[in-house]
Amino acid sequence: MTPLRISLVQSVIHWEDKPANLDMFRKKMEDVPEKTALIILPEMFSTGFTMNNISLAETNQGTTVEWMRQTAAAKGAIITGSFIAKETQGSESFYYNRLIWMLPTGEFGYYDKRHLFAFAKEDQYYSPGRKRLITSVNGWRINVQICYDLRFPVWARQTVKRDPASPLEYDLLLVTANWPSARIHAWRTLLQARAIENQCYVIGLNRTGRDGNGIQYPGESMVLGPLGEIIQHLGPDESISSHILDREKLEEVRKTFPFWRDADTFQIQL
Numbered sequence: 199m200t201p202l203r204i205s206l207v208q209s210v211i212h213w214e215d216k217p218a219n220l221d222m223f224r225k226k227m228e229d230v231p232e233k234t235a236l237i238i239l240p241e242m243f244s245t246g247f248t249m250n251n252i253s254l255a256e257t258n259q260g261t262t263v264e265w266m267r268q269t270a271a272a273k274g275a276i277i278t279g280s281f282i283a284k285e286t287q288g289s290e291s292f293y294y295n296r297l298i299w300m301l302p303t304g305e306f307g308y309y310d311k312r313h314l315f316a317f318a319k320e321d322q323y324y325s326p327g328r329k330r331l332i333t334s335v336n337g338w339r340i341n342v343q344i345c346y347d348l349r350f351p352v353w354a355r356q357t358v359k360r361d362p363a364s365p366l367e368y369d370l371l372l373v374t375a376n377w378p379s380a381r382i383h384a385w386r387t388l389l390q391a392r393a394i395e396n397q398c399y400v401i402g403l404n405r406t407g408r409d410g411n412g413i414q415y416p417g418e419s420m421v422l423g424p425l426g427e428i429i430q431h432l433g434p435d436e437s438i439s440s441h442i443l444d445r446e447k448l449e450e451v452r453k454t455f456p457f458w459r460d461a462d463t464f465q466i467q468l
Contacts (some may be wrong), residue, residue, distance in 0.1 A: 210407030239279025247376035255284035345375035
C-alpha cells in the first residue's frame, strides 16, 4: 500500500537543440522535490517532435541516455521520457521514438512508440515498436506509452489475471507527449477515458510552447484517478508539479466497482 510520489516537468523544448535542452532540463531538475520516485519528461524532450531523424538520432549509449543516467543517479529517482533512437542491423539503420525508463542505478528499459503519427508523416521516418513495457516502482505496476498511442484503447486495455490479490495488469498508465493545441480536446477526453475503462491512475505529460514547424502546444498535463476524476490539471505555462498517488484509494475503487470482472478476453496480434 506504499504511496507513489511522481513529478511532472511540463516544459518548452528548444527546437532540434540537444545541448540547450539537456542544460535546460538539468536546471529544472533542481526544482523537483526530494524523495520523488519518478520524474516524467515530455516526448522527444531533447529535440522536439522532429522528423529530422538521421542527423539527430543516437544509440542507447549516446548523449541523451547518458544524461538520463547521470541525472537519475543524482536525483535518486527514476527518469523517463523519449528521444530519437537509432539501431543498425547489417547495412540498414532503423529509427525509433524511444522512451527510456532510467533507474538511479544506471540500469534501464525502453519502449518504442507503437502507433506512429502518419498525419505528420512520423511513420515514414520511424519504425513502430513491437511490444508494450509494463514496469514497476515500489510495488506499483506502470504501463508506459507515447503520445499518439493514447488514441488506441486496445493497446492500453487491462487484461485480467488469475491472481485474486492482483487481478489487473497495471495500476498507472503514463503517457508522455507532444500533443498540439488544435486537438487538445481529444487529449483531455482520451486521458479520462483510459482511466475510467482501465480503473487505474493516468498521467499525461505534455509539452508547451511553439516548435520549429510553428505548431503550438498547450501543456494541460493531467493526473487522473481511477474513476476518471481530475486530480491535477496544469495550464499552458511551464511547470514542475508533484503528486502522491494513493494505493489504498485505487484498491478501494476496484473492490467497490469490480467492473474488470466483466471484461472481454483478447489477444493483440502484431
